[in-house]
Amino acid sequence: MKIAVVGCGTTGNLIIPKLKGEVFIIDRDIIEEKNIERQVLFEKQDVGKPKAEVLGRKLNLKFKVIDLDHKNVSVLKSDLVVDCTDNLETRFLINEYCRKNKIPWVYTGVVGDLGRVLLFNGDFCFRCLFTEVKGLDTCTTLGIDMSVAKNVAKVAIEEITKMKSRGLWMNGDWVKVKKNETCPVCKGKYDFLEGKRSSNVKFCGSSRFQFKGDYREVKNKYSENVVGDFYVFDDRILVKAETIREARKKLSVFIGV
Numbered sequence: 001m002k003i004a005v006v007g008c009g010t011t012g013n014l015i016i017p018k019l020k021g022e023v024f025i026i027d028r029d030i031i032e033e034k035n036i037e038r039q040v041l042f043e044k045q046d047v048g049k050p051k052a053e054v055l056g057r058k059l060n061l062k063f064k065v066i067d068l069d070h071k072n073v074s075v076l077k078s079d080l081v082v083d084c085t086d087n088l089e090t091r092f093l094i095n096e097y098c099r100k101n102k103i104p105w106v107y108t109g110v111v112g113d114l115g116r117v118l119l120f121n122g123d124f125c126f127r128c129l130f131t132e133v134k135g136l137d138t139c140t141t142l143g144i145d146m147s148v149a150k151n152v153a154k155v156a157i158e159e160i161t162k163m164k165s166r167g168l169w170m171n172g173d174w175v176k177v178k179k180n181e182t183c184p185v186c187k188g189k190y191d192f193l194e195g196k197r198s199s200n201v202k203f204c205g206s207s208r209f210q211f212k213g214d215y216r217e218v219k220n221k222y223s224e225n226v227v228g229d230f231y232v233f234d235d236r237i238l239v240k241a242e243t244i245r246e247a248r249k250k251l252s253v254f255i256g257v
């Protein structure tokens with residue numbers, strides 16, 4: 001069974017090593033010193049390297065260091081998607097892709113001392129449950145309780161194991177979400193597959209801001225991805241900064257605009 005896992009942070013570190021099958025991992029972020037305590041598989045010498053790459057090499061799994069978006073979302077093509085991300089926008093995208101392509105997926109969420117594992121198959125919809133992108137607590141504001149994260153990981157692994165033994169599409173503990181009359185996804189409107197998202201993103205539990213765009217020229221100027229406070233990819237730059245203002249300013253100086 002091919003399993004795609006999105007997110008190699010705290011819950012990803014706990015869940016990914018326990019998964020059996022053809023596991024493929026995706027993450028967009030870089031390891032920071034403060035991650036090491038909670039993201040149990042990362043060590044001091046991994047700081048500054050991409051999470052997916054480090055975990056992929058340690059566990060001998062295929063990996064991709066990408067920011068999942070509407071252009072690359074087809075990497076999720078698999079038998080099961082496991083969401084270990086920390087943000088709603090990516091989950092909306094996962095929900096739309098999985099609904100459209102009839103792939104079951106598992107949501108794991110830890111915000112403060114609240115943990116949740118939800119199982120979605122083609123009929124049930126995450127967007128019916130969570131309708132607003134703004135105004136919800138994220139781990140940036142509440143932090144993550146490690147004992148809750150461990151419980152969430154345990155439940156998720158148990159559920160995935162059960163699913164595998166009885167078949168992914170059997171009715172069991174799947175959430176039965178009441179249809180939300182205003183849900184765009186259930187009306188066939190896939191906003192996030194069509195490219196909806198906020199332009200700049202502050203990563204959860206990270207001191208980096210992401211700017212999407214075509215940065216191939218910038219990347220070609222340097223022989224490495226890492227240049228001071230910047231981590232340069234073809235389609236995005238991560239900027240280390242305290243505030244979005246500072247990040248913007250640093251970026252404009254860096255790319256010379």
Ligand SMILES: [Zn+2]
Nearest residue numbers: 125128183186
């Ligand atoms: Zn819906």
